[in-house]
Amino acid sequence: MRINIENFRNDLLNWYDEYARVLPWRSEPLPYYVWVSEIMLQQTRVEAVKPYFARFIKRLPTLKDLAEVDDDELRKLWEGLGYYNRVRNMKKCAIECMDKYNGFLPSAYEELIELPGIGSYTAGAIASIAYKEVVPAVDGNVLRVFSRLLASYDDIGKESTKKKFHTIIQEYVSKDRPDAFNQAVMEIGAMVCVPNSAPRCNICPIVSYCQAYETGKEHVLPIKEKKLKRRIEKRTIVVMVHDGKVVLRKRPQTGLLADLYEFINLEGYHTKKQLKELFNDSYTIKSIEKLPTSKHIFSHVEWHMHGYLIEVENVNDELLASITDVDERYAIPTAFKAYKDMLKHYIK
Template sequence: MEKIHDKKRLVINLLDWYDEHARVLPWREEATPYRVWVSEIMLQQTRVEAVKPYFERFLKAFPSISSLANAKDDELSKVWEGLGYYNRVKNMKKCAQMCMELYDGKLPSTYEQLLQLPGIGSYTAGAVASIAFKEKAAAVDGNVLRVFSRLLVSEDDILKESTKKKFQKIILDYIPEERCDAFNQALMEIGALVCAPNAAPRCNICPLAQDCIGYQNGKAHYLPIKKAKKQRRIEKRTILVVVWKDKVLLYQRPEKGLLSKMYEFKNLEDHYLKKDIINRIGAKHVLSYKKLKDAKHVFSHIEWHMKACLIEVDEPIEEGIWCTKEELEHTYAIPSAFQTYKESLYEWWKEKSYE
């Protein structure tokens, strides 16, 4: 029996489902170009529920492209603190500055113009162009690749850029002129809520099932094809939370490289014994030493395997930045890699009545 795939019916069913089931999200309620752009950058590598509070906080701190273009780097990093992938927000500032120079403080309205801006790739350009400016442009992210791999039984590796470009051309033929914004959001939504990852599609409730060749062939469960990535490099790290009374010692990371210009606790390469750690901090007297739990943090190409301790000293070491709890909360952005140790520090301050 020939498998059925009716493009027109698929689009109608998808949009009808979206009209009924679309989640209420702050960036959808008022889809201005700036709000759409901010949300799309935040949603890269980050879950929707995690983004919501950050989106509101970011818009309050930087309500316009001009305010973002003029933001101080430390302030920007602090507002972004906890979202990770900090190059995203650095590129946002560069993008805002370019918009001030070239587009009178506004985002340009076409896919091709958007694609020329820092930090905006083909997916983000397609999303902003279609949602904010109603241009017929494809917005192909991981959700969309998964949905269409199953719809068309594609065994192309979705991690390859060539596969993404192939699907951009294919999907353009499905996008309706009159509702291109809703179509792209509907595809992302059905990928997030129904055509789920990890070999667990909810085909029994999917409005696209009758036009999904993968479902009809019984192949949807093993798609999409995603070849294994190169194994991450393991780095051993020893994190020293050095405290003096109500202050903690911070260091700013270099301008280039991982977590550039962010603040961290003393961060040593490799793992060390207690005696070696005490020798390395350069304090005359150590008042207390507390071992903290081990932690792991995964970056795109590196894993940090961290051991840590909290060390109380009797006088400030002549290096770094001695930071109060208030400054830690409002001034200095600490990467999420160190969140466990930041919480341990707060507990220690509480026990010592330094809060």
Template structure:
């Protein structure tokens, strides 16, 4: 593998120098800025991340402010990116950095991986891009590029395969430009050797070296073993209004979407009569009820299949279970997951990436 890969270094760097996207975290690649961007970019498109990154950095410009941030504010800043444990882990790591490293992220690849939520990829990105250290940063884009260039038919979801590619990349990485090399591989996978659809082989600086292209095997590589199907959960969502206010509920401190606020909901798909009975059991007096469209939201291992009702009630009595808030207050204060975005217009708010749609 090494002999074939050594030839990609110079053409890849030349291509990157001419084609690298202008991104907000690239103009000042400090360790903190690289860290935040890489965590945000996990399973989220670059263009979608930009406004979230801007908002986050304005509110929490350094490790100290991240460490000190109140949880609800932290989750609100992350709202719309999903995978909320990532930002919780970032805060735990920030506090460790304050306590054990004097507020500065370590520059060692292995030491970075000891921090909560930082795996080999993120550690490699920080070490190489921010500190100029020779360290691999192998994500799905890189696995795809290397698999195609070398005609590897190994399952890229196996950790042993990833570790092998990390070692192969370290052996060819230019000591004077490790960060640029890692970013070039990521950029090529994101923009040219794309994950979905036909790769743009004619635009690829490695087209003369790529064995998958030579063999016409681009559609077959990379190889991924099929994942287990997601578990389906049926839910009925209630948009409960008393006119000016909206009912929300705080989720438990552990588990899926822990600590976030949600629309009241229950297991199963209720009929309209069952929904009315459910509302009455909660102590509310429904005036009108309207069935809404169904929706689906996909998590890593679970799918929510939702039906919903818009319910107008008489003036409610506040309970410990539900808060009745002005809808605009949820945009300011209460973090609500994008799982409910399909029903945001009935709440008169925008959720997740919809807040930034005009900017994307």
């Protein structure tokens, strides 16, 4: 079945005009807003991103503000979104834009893709949505829609497949409304042509063009090779409290959760007796309380955590943070959320 691209575009855009969600970065598609929202949306649902986006833009309304913000404050603004390397690259990008582009994101796809942290998809989104350049924005939603549309058995996890679809979709992008076209395909992928085996074909405005639906393969496609099994790491988290404040330590500048703050984090599982022996020379321990276990999944590793709350009478040269500091100043990864909540309950 050969797709009539003009009819396909019209049906897609008519649906988008009627059913598109009202989102703050769509209502005012400034290049900076589009960029910030797209980076936030890469691993997070739209509804969850809204308050983060509002808070980020209120504090850092321009590229200049982002380029100049303190690193700890920037990480705190990002806390809960994960993948902190993305926000570090955003600051690098903002600094480069201040130096090269007078404080603005460039309008051309080819210039955008050369900036730190901006890949093909993000460059396409900014160029098409903010600047109306006729270029595709190919994210996971778009790959899923077009894999089913064209009944493609190419593995969408491969970079070669993404490049192939970028070239294919270029022909489909509306010359008059590239911004609406790209957002419409993303919206179809998010709301209708959803992942796994449950596409909502009965309400899809482009189902008549879909070769996967025509051949009964909509539940099979797209093809994506399963990821390797994650490595499991055993950790012991020590929430050490002194005088109503908690000991925080800063992680190394490279590697997992780089430069973020954490509670005392030990490799392997430790017993109360082992912890007393470990800390006895440096601290006067008042009490040790076993906390519930917790688990956090990263992309390639799982932390299986045992926790303890240790109250001490003295600290040495340690960073002590109040609950207000924990809430407002220091970025603590979501991996430690369970122990952060337990700390708050204990202090209160």
